[in-house]
Amino acid sequence: MRTPLSEKEVRSLKAGQVVHLDGLVYTGRDEVHVRALEKHDKGEGLPVDLRGAALYHCGPIVKDDDGGWTLVAAGPTTSARMNALEPRFIEAFGIRAIIGKGGMSQPTIDAMRKFGCVYLAITGGAAVLAAKGVKKVVGVEWLDLGMPEALWIFEAENLGPLIVGIDADGDSLFKKVDDEVRKNLTQVRKRLGVE
Amino acid sequence: MHPVSFNRCDAMISPELMEQVVVNILRTAVTSLPSDILSALEKAEDLETSEIAKTQLRAILLNVKCAEETSIPMCQDTGTPLFFVSGRCDGDIEKAIRRGVERATREIPLRPNIVHPLTRKNSGNNLGVGMPHVHFSPGPEDFVEITVMPKGAGSENMSALRMLSPSEGLRSVKSFVLDVVVNAGGRPCPPTIVGVGIGGSADIAMSLAKRALLRPLDVVNPDSELGELEEELLDAVNQTGIGPMGLGGRTTCLGVKVDLAHCHTASLPVAVNLQCWAARRASARLFRDGRVTYSKEGFALD
Numbered sequence: 001m002r003t004p005l006s007e008k009e010v011r012s013l014k015a016g017q018v019v020h021l022d023g024l025v026y027t028g029r030d031e032v033h034v035r036a037l038e039k040h041d042k043g044e045g046l047p048v049d050l051r052g053a054a055l056y057h058c059g060p061i062v063k064d065d066d067g068g069w070t071l072v073a074a075g076p077t078t079s080a081r082m083n084a085l086e087p088r089f090i091e092a093f094g095i096r097a098i099i100g101k102g103g104m105s106q107p108t109i110d111a112m113r114k115f116g117c118v119y120l121a122i123t124g125g126a127a128v129l130a131a132k133g134v135k136k137v138v139g140v141e142w143l144d145l146g147m148p149e150a151l152w153i154f155e156a157e158n159l160g161p162l163i164v165g166i167d168a169d170g171d172s173l174f175k176k177v178d179d180e181v182r183k184n185l186t187q188v189r190k191r192l193g194v195e
Numbered sequence: 196m197h198p199v200s201f202n203r204c205d206a207m208i209s210p211e212l213m214e215q216v217v218v219n220i221l222r223t224a225v226t227s228l229p230s231d232i233l234s235a236l237e238k239a240e241d242l243e244t245s246e247i248a249k250t251q252l253r254a255i256l257l258n259v260k261c262a263e264e265t266s267i268p269m270c271q272d273t274g275t276p277l278f279f280v281s282g283r284c285d286g287d288i289e290k291a292i293r294r295g296v297e298r299a300t301r302e303i304p305l306r307p308n309i310v311h312p313l314t315r316k317n318s319g320n321n322l323g324v325g326m327p328h329v330h331f332s333p334g335p336e337d338f339v340e341i342t343v344m345p346k347g348a349g350s351e352n353m354s355a356l357r358m359l360s361p362s363e364g365l366r367s368v369k370s371f372v373l374d375v376v377v378n379a380g381g382r383p384c385p386p387t388i389v390g391v392g393i394g395g396s397a398d399i400a401m402s403l404a405k406r407a408l409l410r411p412l413d414v415v416n417p418d419s420e421l422g423e424l425e426e427e428l429l430d431a432v433n434q435t436g437i438g439p440m441g442l443g444g445r446t447t448c449l450g451v452k453v454d455l456a457h458c459h460t461a462s463l464p465v466a467v468n469l470q471c472w473a474a475r476r477a478s479a480r481l482f483r484d485g486r487v488t489y490s491k492e493g494f495a496l497d
Contacts, residue, residue: 127258
């Protein structure tokens with residue numbers, strides 16, 4: 001798949017599918033969400049156009065080599081921290097894919113279904129592999145937020161494997177596992193003598 | 196804290212050497228995994244039957260290999276710089292550690308993670324008020340031992356403390372540990388290591404839980420009751436099905452490590468400190484004659 005992604009493209013993806021990504025990918029975690037939505041509420045524009053974009057929950061290590069940035073390591077951060085702001089972010093900026101780890105809560109899933117967006121799970125901690133899927137660092141915005149929290153613009157090349165963790169129908173691998181865990185817990189508690 | 200000072204004639208451990216050792220152990224810790232963790236991950240990959248779980252563990256193992264070969268941090272979250280210093284502790288160690296962390300951040304490089312907790316302003320060099328944090332345990336040894344644990348925030352954020360009623364006993368301890376792991380789900384980057392601290396006081400329990408994470412996976416608590424508890428909890432947690440990265444599977448956890456301290460008759464504190472699969476640690480011993488020995492496995496419990 002290549003970004004920017006179309007609504008039709010992301011709606012055709014199904015939970016459990018494995019994909020790789022090419023094209024521009026924007027990092028954004030806690031502080032990017034806060035600032036972007038503040039600007040949106042004030043009617044101000046963003047320095048980047050996120051329509052059809054892939055948003056990566058990632059705070060990379062980037063080296064400042066004279067005249068350019070070199071990406072060192074770029075694994076995902078815990079997506080759940082963005083749960084409270086993500087539904088508005090999806091609606092406001094029209095992103096089509098979120099790359100992260102650990103999955104997201106129901107309000108975000110609802111927004112993904114409504115506006116056409118998927119959640120792509122990338123292996124947590126596998127930061128060297130993830131960086132291999134980035135051809136170059138195209139630029140950075142809001143560096144005053146600090147290296148991990150800034151909005152980095154990557155050009156991805158075969159970034160992945162990414163597992164479709166939540167699709168635009170609202171099907172979630174994480175929810176399936178969660179239901180399975182709840183079922184298993186009765187037996188686990190019994191074995192542990194804590195039912 | 197009462198640091199024991201070196202005698203003047205012991206001044207062979209120069210601040211420069213100490214600083215260099217700090218950089219060295221940080222580099223070792225963030226770019227390579229101790230063998231006990233690596234072999235547990237390999238075993239887990241073998242044990243899993245689901246393709247998604249296998250994919251996650253294969254990515255982790257390949258990533259670890261690439262990190263070691265290229266001397267690049269295996270995870271972009273190079274953690275909160277936590278240090279454990281024992282033996283002949285000297286007050287200047289803290290200064291040398293600060294300089295070492297600042298240098299390592301530039302040279303390795305580490306991600307500058309440390310911010311003011313309220314303004315969120317990043318210092319850019321991993322230094323701040325109370326950071327890096329150093330736990331001191333002065334002892335009579337003729338060396339000083341420094342261990343670094345670069346602790347990722349994804350797992351740290353899932354830590355929990357509960358002040359249980361003493362009458363609730365062991366049963367509620369087990370239940371609490373299970374609840375913490377289940378509630379954390381895929382967020383702490385499983386397969387995790389679960390550190391459990393029982394007793395002491397609120398702060399002591401959490402400190403025990405964190406320190407327990409430094410114990411190699413193959414070293415069971417020598418107290419047989421606690422050793423059995425570790426095994427029982429590990430078995431229970433792995434029956435939940437959370438699996439690698441919370442995507443389902445048999446390996447939610449690589450090990451459970453429990454330690455205890457005696458406590459007030461009215462209290463039963465229990466703390467759980469989670470560690471992601473990137474269970475990074477490295478140690479060095481500095482002797483008075485200037486010799487340095489290194490270990491990422493932790494020096495044997497000798």
